[in-house]
Amino acid sequence: MNRDAAIKSIDLALSQRGFARYRQRPATYSWKGRLSISGTSVPVILEVVDFDFTRFPEISLDEPNAGPIIPHVRNDDGSICYLDRNAIVLDRYNPGGTVLQCLEAAERVLDKGRRGKLRADFEREFNAYLGGRYGYVDLPDGSSVAHLNMVMLQKDKEVPVVTVPKGLSSAIAGLHFRNGGKPINPIICPVITVNGPLTVTGSVNWPPCNVGEIASWLAALHPGLDTEFWNSMASTQTDVRGCLLRSTNGILAALMDVPLSYRTEEFLKNRPEALTRLMHSRPDEFKVNCFSFERLDPAYVYERNLGGMSPLAGKKLIVVGCGTIGGYLAHQLAQMGAGSGGGRMLLVDSDTLSAGNLGRHLLGIPYLGAFKAQAVRDHIMANLPGLNVDAVTCDVLSIIPALESGDLVVDATGAEAVSIAINHHMVTARPKAPPVLHVWLLGNGAAAQAFLNLGAGRACFKCLKPELAGQSRIGMLKEGVGTNLAMMQGCANSVYVPYASTASVQAAALGARMVMDWATGRPGQVQRNIVIDPSLANMRKDSSPSPSQKCPACSGN
Structure with a gap:
């Protein structure tokens, strides 16, 4: 089926669901309509990016920032993860039926998410909701402090790698310098152990952007975690401060840059308690970047x-x-x-x-x-x-x-x-x-x-x-x-x-x-x-040969 015929098939199928071509995206093949989710009507946009359907149609909320976080929905752009790309093959010869199949899958995901039926999925995929900021971690259980090393894993990309103090492998360090990296000054990060999974509750701003939002999220997650966070931010006298949250569903790092106006000896060394008070009273000034991590330890890799x-x-x-x-x-x-x-x-x-x-x-x-x-x-x-x-x-x-x-x-x-x-x-x-x-x-x-x-x-x-x-x-x-x-x-x-x-x-x-x-x-x-080459060799069954009485090495023994 050629592209024109595929578009006609999709137009016809989507019109049955009340969808129409989305003219605000003229250079794309997009349709806009509404899905019925938990008794409400939710506007979504469907875009076909590949008419061979090796890439799934992209379905996203028209209002991505409206309402609380929903499992399988990115909070930044509203895109919906509705099917496992490794578990299903879409039919390129039935484009109309295929897009309807995708819409129905997205509808089920949104409905279950709104009704709180996908909490386990959300916890399992928590790291995916941090906006794509990620790094790698090789940190044994029980570690109380870690080093976060900013490493040039690619020539134009610096990525955090978390290890035990002075534990960066020679392989990664060598790659860093080959890619033009400068000497690494690791960020000392206290490790906070969370007895349970990291998740998002209530209507907190996500991902958090400053120390106040991090503390509020942690207080709602587990009582006392906010206090541990504040203590970790005050535990060093450096320009960049961090802490690691280690939970049952992954590791999250929060890095805070001390504002330039406070990077003085007076605040950093002579009166660090004053800087701590400022973090509490003016949290918006103390910006935070959050990172999720993929394991790089030998046990996981192998x-x-x-x-x-x-x-x-x-x-x-x-x-x-x-x-x-x-x-x-x-x-x-x-x-x-x-x-x-x-x-x-x-x-x-x-x-x-x-x-x-x-x-x-x-x-x-x-x-x-x-x-x-x-x-x-x-x-x-x-x-x-x-x-x-x-x-x-x-x-x-x-x-x-x-x-x-x-x-x-x-x-x-x-x-x-x-x-x-x-x-x-x-x-x-x-x-x-x-x-x-x-x-x-x-x-x-x-x-x-x-x-x-x-x-x-x-x-x-x-x-x-x-x-x-x-x-x-x-x-x-x-x-x-x-x-x-x-x-x-x-x-x-x-x-x-x-x-x-x-x-x-x-x-x-x-x-x-x-x-x-x-x-x-x-x-x-x-x-x-x-x-390897059937024209030169015969098949032979695998076997366990018996010792040979004629063997000069073992004499059949």
């Missing part, structure tokens, strides 16, 4: 997508090989919490990043010539908060006994000789050796395979191919398919195996999934496979 505590938290992981598979794998493990909760992830690789690596490696030009292990570690630490990640830039065979210190060793070298050497040491060190996960690619990225060696009584890596020149027990390549090598300039290390970066990512994802299964105590099938 547990949010896992539905609970990361099984990798507290674990000691050793990733050997930070090349095309290991780089992606280490980053995926970090995103799932490796190195958090008192744990540690150690990266081991003696190789450096060359120009030839860029086409299929996690890292890019900024790390050219750097040791891969250190560079992957730096990349992770610069982008993910609160992790303990270390790097060793030496040959793994020179420190192979140290692998026994981990809870799990991940061999992502993709080099059969190195994998055999690691396997031999770990078999020899049984039963104290940790499990070892090997991840590799077959052919020119035709398939990805992984194998988890769980220790004594189980198959080891060499059991999969007891004879070096023999057939693998878990082969996947089709008959006649081998590995094509490519040459590059140089003498040593001048041969490499070409394959696309997609193969590396899939192998890394296979390994990461098996690490997570191991961490939850449900390792499942210890040998798993992915076909």
Whole structure:
């Protein structure tokens, strides 16, 4: 359906509800009408901003500042949040019916809100009603004081980041200075604990704009909170003062700028009590900015997508090989919490990043010539908060006994000789050796395979191919398919195996999934496979191979 036909369909559908084109917005596709809300008639404006309906029609109150705050309605512009954009798909082929569906949803939201049926929604979404001023917080429970740091997270945007005193991470501080930020002078903020959710009651002005409005709101919310607020504003002798309200539904910061006329030694240091009296008697002069916060603590970042505590938290992981598979794998493990909760992830690789690596490696030009292990570690630490990640830039065979210190060793070298050497040491060190996960690619990225060696009584890596020149027990390549090598300039290390970066990512994802299964105590099938190119590799069921009596490493034991 073209746009003209869609507009006719919408015109016809909305006319049935008494809506007409809104001519005061000539450059838009807007209609104005009234909705029936709790026995009253409320004027609203509907604007279609996308006739594919990937973006929902915008519906807003014609009088946004009239009446008390309503859940799911912004107080500044009256816009209504009436449908969850992630939970429903609108029908672009039925534009008339679609806008009526949206109007009905907005009508239900307004009606329930006016009748007080959405109080829980309001409390859950409280931060959305502060007018879009936001920041990030990494503050442990029980903190009595915090530092609010104004950080240049983007070159043209300063955002508050709340931490414990002197707790700003090196990653965020580094980003601040790279974006042209000046030395940070944190604002000391006492933390006020609210035993319950933050919400808005009565007809208070929202969001509050001065110290008087903040105090009035807090007094109505919980008796005594206003006194704690006044005390926090008087607790420092600085030009900018703040406090944090920590509640069951989030954290709010109130920052007050002392007016220029009062920024004197007389008021700030010699007679601070006089400034406090002025705040009480002339609250309109002491303006306040309020900020809501999104959590940035490791527990939230790494547990949010896992539905609970990361099984990798507290674990000691050793990733050997930070090349095309290991780089992606280490980053995926970090995103799932490796190195958090008192744990540690150690990266081991003696190789450096060359120009030839860029086409299929996690890292890019900024790390050219750097040791891969250190560079992957730096990349992770610069982008993910609160992790303990270390790097060793030496040959793994020179420190192979140290692998026994981990809870799990991940061999992502993709080099059969190195994998055999690691396997031999770990078999020899049984039963104290940790499990070892090997991840590799077959052919020119035709398939990805992984194998988890769980220790004594189980198959080891060499059991999969007891004879070096023999057939693998878990082969996947089709008959006649081998590995094509490519040459590059140089003498040593001048041969490499070409394959696309997609193969590396899939192998890394296979390994990461098996690490997570191991961490939850449900390792499942210890040998798993992915076909990447069906023309070169056969499907193979995941399995748990038995030990081989011909294995020269474990002799079937």
